[in-house]
Amino acid sequence: MFEGPDYPKSIKEELFESWLEEGRASMISYHFMLIVWNVYDEKYNPVYVESRDEIENYELYPDAKGSEALIAVYDLYSESRVAI
Numbered sequence: 001m002f003e004g005p006d007y008p009k010s011i012k013e014e015l016f017e018s019w020l021e022e023g024r025a026s027m028i029s030y031h032f033m034l035i036v037w038n039v040y041d042e043k044y045n046p047v048y049v050e051s052r053d054e055i056e057n058y059e060l061y062p063d064a065k066g067s068e069a070l071i072a073v074y075d076l077y078s079e080s081r082v083a084i
Contacts, residue, residue, distance in 0.1 A: 002044075002071065008037050008061070011044055019046040023076045032082065035071040037061055044071065055084065 003010040016035075023033045023046065030048035036058060038045055045068075049055060061069035073082040 023048045033074045033076050037069045037071050039067050
């Protein structure tokens with residue numbers, strides 16, 4: 001996943017699936033999983049949020065100016081990618 005020049009690095013499908021499962025299993029009722037690129041660690045991290053409003057707290061890759069950049073957003077239950 002996330003292969004090609006539009007992304008900083010690829011990710012294994014198994015890791016992505018484990019992140020979805022982790023978000024669904026949480027005691028907090030998360031609805032979305034954000035895939036965030038950490039510039040300093042040069043790795044992806046999942047961020048779970050309850051509402052669309054929280055997505056706006058992240059700047060989009062590649063234009064982000066901080067240490068984290070939003071790569072993609074997924075609905076935890078339908079597993080579909082959310083347009084941002």
